Amino acid sequence: MSTPGRDATPSDPRKEGALLVLAMVAVMWVVEIIDSxxxxxxxxxxxxxxxxxxxxxxxxxxxxxxxxxxLFGNTIPFLVLGIGIALSGAARVAAVTAIVAVVGGVGTWFTGASNSVHIGASGLVFGFAAYLISRALFSRSWLHLGAALLVGFLYGSTLGSGLIPQDGISWQGHLFGGVGGVLAAKLLDSRGPRAAPRRADPLAGL
Incomplete structure (x- = not known):
C-alpha cells in the first residue's frame, strides 16, 4: 500500500522555466499566424x-x-537568453519577464515618438541580456560572470547597435527593456541585504 504523494516525482524548476520560455515563444508564433x-x-x-x-x-x-x-529575428535570442534565465527556475523567468515588460513598456510609452506603435519582443530580449550581464555584478558569482561574458560575446554588437536611434526601430523599447533587466537583477539578487554582525555581550553570561 503506497502513501499518497510518496511516489510523486519532484518537479524540476529548470525544466519548468524552459517550458515557460517555450510557451511564450509559442504564443508569439500563434499570434503572428492569426495576425497575418x-x-x-x-x-x-x-x-x-x-x-x-x-x-x-x-x-x-x-x-x-x-x-x-x-518574429524570427527575435525568436532565437529570446530562446537562448530565456533558457539562460530558466536555469534559475520558472519563477525567476516570470519575475524577470514581468519587470522588464513593465519598465520597458512604461519607458517606451513616455518617450516613444508621437503617432507611433511599438511592437515586438526585442525589448524583452534586451532586458534578458541586461539581466544576465548585470546579475554577475550583484551576485559576484564566477558562474554568472561566465554567463555574462558569453552573452556579451554573442550579442554585444547587436545590443549596442540596437540603442542607436533609427527609423522603424524601437530603440526606446531596447533602452528601457535593458534598464528593466538591470533593475530585475538588482531586485532579484539572491544575496539580499546582509545582516550586521552580532557583537558579543560581555555580560551575557552573568
Whole structure:
C-alpha cells in the first residue's frame, strides 16, 4: 500500500522555466499566424506613446510582430537568453519577464515618438541580456560572470547597435527593456541585504 504523494516525482524548476520560455515563444508564433491572416490588424494593440489605450501594449506588444521575419529575428535570442534565465527556475523567468515588460513598456510609452506603435519582443530580449550581464555584478558569482561574458560575446554588437536611434526601430523599447533587466537583477539578487554582525555581550553570561 503506497502513501499518497510518496511516489510523486519532484518537479524540476529548470525544466519548468524552459517550458515557460517555450510557451511564450509559442504564443508569439500563434499570434503572428492569426495576425497575418487578419491583415496585421492586431498590431494596433502595441504600445502607443502617451495614449491611455496604448498602455495595454505593455502586456500585448511583446507578442506582436510586424512580420514573420521580425518574429524570427527575435525568436532565437529570446530562446537562448530565456533558457539562460530558466536555469534559475520558472519563477525567476516570470519575475524577470514581468519587470522588464513593465519598465520597458512604461519607458517606451513616455518617450516613444508621437503617432507611433511599438511592437515586438526585442525589448524583452534586451532586458534578458541586461539581466544576465548585470546579475554577475550583484551576485559576484564566477558562474554568472561566465554567463555574462558569453552573452556579451554573442550579442554585444547587436545590443549596442540596437540603442542607436533609427527609423522603424524601437530603440526606446531596447533602452528601457535593458534598464528593466538591470533593475530585475538588482531586485532579484539572491544575496539580499546582509545582516550586521552580532557583537558579543560581555555580560551575557552573568
Amino acid at each position: 491572416l487578419d491583415s496585421q490588424r492586431l498590431d494596433r494593440y502595441g504600445i502607443e506613446p502617451r495614449h491611455l489605450d496604448g498602455l495595454r501594449g505593455i502586456v500585448t506588444a511583446p507578442f506582436l510582430h510586424a512580420s514573420f521575419s521580425h
